[in-house]
Amino acid sequence: MSRIDRWLRREPDGTVTVLTGKVEIGQGITTALAQIVADELGMPVSRVRVAPVDTDVSPDEGVTSGSRSIEESGVTLQRVAAEARRATLEGDPDPFAREVRGDGAPRPASERTVLGRHVPRADVLAKVTGAPSYVQDLRLPGMVHARVVRPPAYDAALVALDEAALRALPGVVAVVRDGSFAAVAAEREEQAIRALMEARRIAGWEAKPSLPATTDPRFLLSEPSEEIVVEDGTVTGDRTHGAEYSRPFIAHAAIAPSCAVALLDGGRYTVWSHTQGPHQLKHEIAKILRVDPAAVRVIHMEGAGCYGHNGADDAGVDAALVARALPGRPVRLQWMRDDEFAWEPYGTAMVVRLSARLDGERIADWSHELWGHGHGNRPNPSLPKEVSTSIAARHLARSFTAAVAPRPRSNLSGGQRNAVPYYDIPAKRVVNHYVPKAALRVSSLRSLGAHANVFAIESFMDELAERAGADPLEFRLRHLTDPRAREALTTACAMADWRAGERGNGTRGRGMAFARYKNNAVYAAMVAEVELRDVLAVTRVWAAVDAGLAVSPDGVVNQTEGGIVQAVSWTLKEAVRFDRERVTSRGWEDYPILTFSETPEVEVRLIQRETEPPLGVGEGLAGPVSAAIANAVANASGLRLRDMPFTRERIVAALG
Amino acid sequence: MNGRDVAAAAHPETRLLLVLRNDLGLVGTRYGCGTGHCGSCFVLLDGRPVASCQLALGTVAGRDVTTVEGLATGEAPHALQRAFVEEQAIQCGYCASGVLISAKALLDANPRPTDAEIRAALDGNLCRCGAQTRMVRAVRRAAAELAR
Secondary structure (H helix, E strand, O other), X not given: OXXXXXXXXXXXXXXXXXXXXXXXXXXXXXXXXXXXXXXXXXXXXXXXXXXXXXXXXXXXXXXXXXXXXXXXXHHHHHHHHHHHHHXXXXXXXXXXXXXXXXXXXXXXXXXXXXXXXXXXXOOHHHHHOOOOOOHHHOOOOOOEEEEEOOOOOOOXXXXXXXXXXXXXXXXXXXXXXXXXXXXXXXXXXXXXXXXXXXXXXXXXXXXXXXXXXXXXXXXXXXOOOEEEEEEEOOOOOOOOEEEEEEEOOEOOOOOOOOEEXXXXXXXXXXXXXXXXXXXXHHHHHXXXXXXXXXXXXXXXXXXXXXXXXXXXXXXXXXXXXXXXXXXXXXXXXXXXXXXXHHHOOEEOOEEEEEEEEEEOOEEXXXXXXXXXXXXXXXXXXXXXXXXXXXXXXHHOOOOOEEOOOOOOOOOOOHHHOOOOOOOOOOEEEEEEEEOOOOOOOEOOEOOOOHHHHHHHHHHHHHHHHHHOOOOHHHHHHHOOOOHHHHHHXXXXXXXXXXXXXXXXXXXXXXXXXXXXXXXXXXXXXXXXXXXXXXXXXXXXXXXXXXXXXXXXXXXXXXXXXXXXXXXXXXXHHOOOOEXXXXXXXXXXXXXXXXOOOOOOEEEEEEOOOOOOOOOOOOOOOHXXXXXXXXXXXXXXXXXXXXXXXXXXXXXXXXXX | OOOOXXXXXXXXXXXXXXXXXXXXXXXXXXOOOOOOOOOOOEEEEOOEEEEHHHOEHHHHOOOOEEOHHHOOEOOEOXXXXXXXXXOOOOOOOOOHHHHHHHHHHHHHHOOOOOHHHHHHHXXXXXXXOOOXXXXXXXXXXXXXXXHO
């Protein structure tokens, strides 16, 4: 057992420091966790500080992902704080030193003063006044600037590099070369960039074509796959309707390229990183540098929003590899924009094939087949010793085997997330054709398989409603018994003033969608309005979310709005481009995202449930957004879009 | 620089962005792409928003540069910065400096912009978290406050 001060420490000035394993990634988690602790201890939020994760002192609570931080760390902290409060009430002179018993009873809802109320995030003022806020801003005495010289293509090997020529450039303090891994470090940042450009110019690489001949996700259908029966209902050969949907590889495309600062001092590495899993990264660095994990300390500092596993961990490994060559000097390793686009692990392309049989007014059976690579290919201490998820590891002379994005462990994970429709249907058959050998590097992108699965399911629900001659709202309600699901859906439709059977006018229309994330978390429903101009525009979105007890209501609304806008961007514009050798999306001009003028008006209503457990909210919106847009286009024009992104070229092609 | 004369010793070809961050301690101006496409590194150059990653140090000598740190008056944040706090108009906040610079230039030229004008003025700034609707609301709030 652990003591309370494993999580909560009372400082000499009477404030409380919270130690959590979860990290701030722009989602506002530190504010929500402070609210939970403050409420339980009966203190003002301003007297509670959430410490950044430091592997030397913070608990290992796994990776900050899957919208689980409130459900996991939040609930743990609430119980621990309840025990601290009880110990205080019992007159314990040192209540935070008590052993945690695991029987803490949180205050009843009626006694709460902070939880579920609006508490402004304390970090906003610093961030809008330009204060140092991100690992990118860290400046240490004697710090040098480093860049990695990545290969021009995935499978390119470094065959020639004139290291002496690079060392002769102004300011260069180190040229690191280990197999096909190369990096430069210089006193000044512009000198490091110049050395990088020169290295790119003079390096000799041997590349071989290894990527699919087409960017159409249907290449997945002919790849070797493992069949996983997710749900084994009996489906007859009699089909009323069938359709196929797809999404391309999608990039996280964080606004800031990844960065880390690493220092080798006294035989120990300290790495400042915007990783989502500091403890996992610590073990990854130790593995790749072949040192004892005790010789690595990872300290979290914020980066830009990440929306899943981007280049953060890789930059941490890269920085440590350069720091090894420069003991005593902090190394700030910054990825270039093209590094981030070309090397980050994308969210996998997917194909979903649905069919169903209608029996009168209701769906009698449902078949869902999906094809895709794995997700969740993050640094993982339980992988075999010579297997690694990091890019650098596969380029070193003594290289590691590249880890394969894993097979889903359950119906909640990977490509199977939300593959089973939440609707009451007598027979469902769901099969995942998991394609282990990934065409591009893939890992976790916000919502994992739920995006494509819900996009397909919710598009198909509208298609079936039309065949049943029913209004899409009424048709969904026919198949939904969960009262919270029904309320989310009817709330969103009421906000939009949805009229049963409403039809678009040829260019303008509206569509709806619903999902319960992971079938066990946040309920999200929405109506989207679109306009077919020379391009497809999403003009308005009305959304209702039920996240149980919303600890920080404005935080939930902010996450919901952001999730909606980002998914509008995915749906309308985004696809990673590549040729036979390399990713060709290297900058914003090759990978455009939604602009301010293209952003819809978004109205969110929070269904606050003070007595229900809190549910994470960040990922629940993506699938419904894409389907609501597709349904709105069909409602406007009769055109059914099933392949994302819905670009002008796609729409023109679909119109024939 | 933000109303003061400053000197920096770097090669004249060095990008202003790097001089701000590495020599002048002004890290609020941020690197996003280095190609002028994202707006994270916007500063006001003689009142106009420009990408500091595209500006050679030699070309800004003798000119007025304002960074996000220079929007405040002493310790008092600018109305735009206060409005961003009031509206909680960020998620990660990495793009915010550049957005504020574009918004400042807009309000200086057009104190009562429509929503469409605000959006158009911010089209050179990318936000990946999806805080656009809040940011537009914050700019509207600041405009109203400045008009009082």
